[in-house]
Amino acid sequence: MSTVSKFGWVSGVLALGAGLAMGQSSDVHGSLKIDFPTDGPVTVMMPMTTDWGQSKVAARGGAMILDLHTTLTLRNSSQRRIRGVTLLVLAQDVTPGGKGSVSVPSLDIPPGETFPIRIDLRLLRPVQGAESLPVQVSLDGVLFEDLSFFGPNRLNSRRSMTVWELEAQRDRRYFKQVLERAGNDGLQKEVLSSMGRLSDRAQPGVQIVRGRATNFDSERELQFAFLEFPDSPVVPIDGIARIAGNEARAPRLEIRNRSAKSVRSLEIGWLVQDQLGREFLAGSVPAELNLAPGQKSQVLQDTALRFPDQTGIKGMTAFISNVEFSDGHYWIPTRSEISADRLQHVLAPSPEEQRLVQIYRKKGIKALVDELKKF
């Protein structure tokens, strides 16, 4: 057989193989459904401003895949400034109960202005019975400058956006104080220090798993230690979690409301110390409860967290990271409380602190000073 005909054979076989494996791509536009209230404070610009980029639907291997990359342009149709928006992304035909969200905190959008929100997602499901992969994007909530809220709040986005906004106010206030006290040089030093903390921060890959570990490590109980903030309205009293190898599951924490107001919900930060003494933020333990002043309650979650292999869990610490009162007010730790040496290197900066640092990084100290003066 000549070289040319051999080459032809090999090419044909490869094309056949690739064709069998890759399947066909098709149009993605029909998969996305945008469902915004027509009389809401945020409207999608029509015709819809989208950049479909690399979006595609394709049969691949034994599965159907939808890659969706798009940008929605939204307009503030209200009379107030918008501070945050959360979109709900639903694809329940793909994973039962599976949903996602895209939030944009630290905004300052005046009435009539537009802003973009980018959505990048991938859905995968076995081909059997998959005629299409529908995705529905709707509004979950909008937070305004006066901390009022609009939206169905199916994801409890009111709480998370309010906490982000309170953290934003706290951190802007702190940077302004630094500017007043130490001028541009002092502010620059503070921003550089924040950048350093973010890059030094350990962030191991944590997975959420179901049920008990099936490895041969025996399970043991490990007691939580506590970090107590002087002005925290709720204090942790006792707590344990079950440890097996590199997994920690079923955290159980006892808390007491020491404030004069009823508490509706709270969030507890969970720090883990490994066998080398390194400490990192494993996750947060949120809880919805109704805790009257002076009352105790238990927070129990049946979830298991898996840390990277070879992680030996030697210690755990819990602290109250935010509290929502029944009257709609919130408590968050002060800047000096989170700047304590131990927390400074494990806690992530607030979204607003990251935004301000990014302005410095891209435009310099003058732009940052101008930005702080806007508020």
Next chain:
Amino acid sequence: MRHPAESVIALYAGGDLGFLEKLRVGHHLRGCSRCRSEVSRHRAASELLRAEASELPAGLNWDRLAAEMTGNIRVGLAAGECVGELKSSRTHGFAWKPVAAICALSLVVTSAWWLNFPVEQRETLVHNVSRIWNRTPAHLPADRVFLEANRAGIQVKENGSAFTMMHPDATPTVISVSTQGTIGARYIADTGQVTITNVYGQ
């Protein structure tokens, strides 16, 4: 230039070749004077034999001649049996090629299929095959991980299906986990806009 075998030339001269072989040899003869003269020689010999055959002596015993020819053919067949190894090796040589081609084709198709198989389904497939191989009881969950952050994004997965909020062009600066079954990723654009994505397990 590669010339046809002497036997092929002889068969061509006698008009006893198959259609394709006849075309091939004919094509060769158009450019090869040596083989053309061989063909002419065979044809001349054939003519001579035909002329002599028409003058066969009277009283020839045709029955005896036929019996001798049959005997010679049998001797030839028996001799062929003696070189059975050669026959056997030729049979193997003939069968090996299609088997090798089918194996190569299967390898290419399987490799292409496997490489294009989505990672999530590949993991489930490997897990299930190993479970069958190790005879692990079926009541154990196929894959205990259902929420994770990986290179592509943050993901919730269930029975080979997956929902991934993908990392945009930027690397996430913060990954957060909530024990209520939520995993989140935070990104910051050059413009300073912060985006936080979350996926929620059931």
